[in-house]
Amino acid sequence: MAWKSRTRSLQVFDTELSADTVEWCPLSPSHDILACGTYQLQKAEGGEDAAPSRTGRLYLFQFRREGPMSPPLTELQRLDTAAILDLKWCHVPVSGRPLLGMVAATGELHLYTLLDNQEGGCSLQTMCSLEVGAERLALSLDWSTGRMDSSDIRVACSDSAGCVGVFSLSEGALMALSQWKAHDFEAWITAFSYWNTQLLYSGGDDCKLKGWDLRAAPSSPAFTSKRHSMGVCSIHSNPHLEHILATGSYDEQVLLWDGRNMQQPLGQSAVGGGVWRLKWHPSHQYLLLAACMHNDFHILHCQQALEGSGGACPVVASYILHNSLAYGADWSRVSLEDPAPHSPPATEPKESLAQSRGHLRIQYESPTASFDTSLEDDAGRYIPEASGPPPRSPAPVPAPSLGQDAPSLSCLLASCSFYDHMLHVWRWDWTPETSQQESH
Template sequence: MALRCKTQTLQVIDTEYSADAVEWCPLDDWGTLLACGTYQLKKPDSKVSGEDNDDPHLRLGRLYLYHYDPHRVFSPVTEVQRIETAAILDMKWCHVPLWDSPILGIADAKGSLQLYRLQGNRESSRVQPTCSVDLEGDCLALSLDWSTGRRESTSLVKMVCSDSQGRLSLLQVEESAPSLDVVCQWKAHGFEAWIAAFNYWNCDLIYSGGDDCLLKGWDTRATPDSPVFTSKRHSMGVCSIQSNPHREHVLATGSYDEHVLVWDLRQMKQPMSDTHVQGGVWRLKWHPTDGALLLAACMHSGFHILDSASDGCPIVSSYVLHNSLAYGADWSRVCPPVNPGTPVEFPAERTEDSVTAHSDAMKLEQSGQNLKIFYESPTCSFDVIVEDDAGVYVPEPSGKVEERPITGVSSNVKCGQAQTNLLATCSFYDHVLHVWRWQSQRLSPAE
């Protein structure tokens, strides 16, 4: 079975501060809401005119909340709220309501974990700070994950957070009242612990990756003073991990080594697949309903969609219209309309070589304005001062769409049936958020 696909940009938004995290709300009644987090380093004001100030730079952040209206042809995404915060390094919505509300968790540059409660209705929503916890020590909170990835109601909701001191913190959310408590904290990596994630099928198990190039597994039922496994399969820092919420025992990991690995957790000696994506893999997101599709934010090479059910886990589609480091990416559970009453039309089929040449040409076309910083620690890239007017967005070339025929795609979608997905991605130095549509169609071998 083959797959035809194409992408279409719906909207580009200037986030003013450098954008590094984007998350659609996963709750069914709130799926049209999109949160975006930013990180901006600011020079301290000079104490005396003409003299340098030795005070540390300020890490500023801004949280944006947007509403997506599928019925608006132009500007379907509108801003409903912005909040000035500490610099944001990661954020995720809880997959189930807490305290009768959707809850957004944020890991920030002050070394704290913040919870925000969503209130109001979809068109006039607001988030309000609800509770927070300080991870202690001079650190940046680098990532977080909820134990609720399979969206099953539970009386015990947990969170895990990683930080720049190489530590992991396991936290428990109180059910009766807004409260967040650290259950245990331990040293997991020799350098920055870039990422931590739950096994969504057994939330006593946690996975972590660090700048020491190690992928580790932990069992929190015992004192986690030693990992249950350690993998050295990645050759550079491990910075993205996500458990598959649809397929038990499946884990995806990504690294600065530009490889996405898909693992069977019952056999961790070798991954099931290894895909070279041409850029450091900062974030990985499984599709909300299709357990085979995986979205990857690949820093210098844009955003890619992989099919883990096909041999080799190939890239089936790419979105390369950002002009800076690709950091934030997420699928929406909302299915956007194409054009009411109009069938999906795909361009004439191209060969693999022509698709590659098209992608390379687009990169060359934009290369004069790309800011390339190769493989430094992301905390260093976050801490590069870039004035707002330094990031220049290159508009999407008109009439150009991406299509890549592949074989062996496994999906629940029937042959000939087109499906449409809504995605959001953001990039750093050009401080932009893209909302775009990905359309795909399954073809029979004869086609």
């Protein structure tokens, strides 16, 4: 059966400062709550030797469906903070309330509780904070609660000194359990295995993907992979399929892994841009959202690769309306039950990198302004080392496992881009061609 895919922008919001992370709340009844973090590098006065300052802002929004003429996103709160590098909601309630984690350029981990207010809305209130390390930037965080069934609440952080730390949360306070030097350069990302929360992954600018057994001394990793050819900056454990892990890198590759065999990935997909974030769909096990820096946002269908056929995962949808670095992206659990719009799709497929014409220069700017690398080939067209161009025509995609009572899929997503400081809320509709014809 052929499937029709279309994306549609619902609202665009100017965050004023450079936007780099977005997260929908995973807990009911707060699925309509969205957090967005920003990061602004301010050049210091006093010459080139003066240290720059980094400022940020934390936004809180609510998604409301009040009518076709009303913007669906309502701003509930904005908090001026240190520059924000990553946001993650805890997947289980803490003291009966949602909890948001934030890591900042000051090297601190902050926790905020989502509370109801007198106006009938909600707002974030500071619970606690902890310094991850002095004179470093805290770059990423992840909760151990990804399968939404954990009573042992821990949070892991990575930082610009190459360190990874694990912290416990008890009675509203954070306590350091362990911290160690994990990578030679920036440790861009860390993530728990959601099926074995004693296993922690990390990726760094030393091009290494590592696994750590938290029951053992962190002096040596459980494994080290050098399969990525550039810095590893995104990792996400699949909450639906045990042992499955997705990783992304500045080398523009998405790799899928079986955690029982880290010698060779199950699949490799060239997505045409440094992969800053990866997010598995909250309920559909084969759908993977990728924020691809210089090549927009894409949804990959990973069933064939995970079932052993190998090769690249086909891209089933793309959102290309951002005009700057694609950094933050997340799926919402809000149900979109109305049918797909009959208007033309908002986006058209982009020409692949290998088929574009003219001089193409790609710069990989670090979000922490710690490096700036230009990459191009002799012909003036950039093709990642040891990888082929993304396929122009995706391979046939198997129908998603939606069940007999769900003939189509409609999803709400949010994404943000850096230098144009924009937050987009958009929907993706995936329907069988027959359903489209019958509706007409």
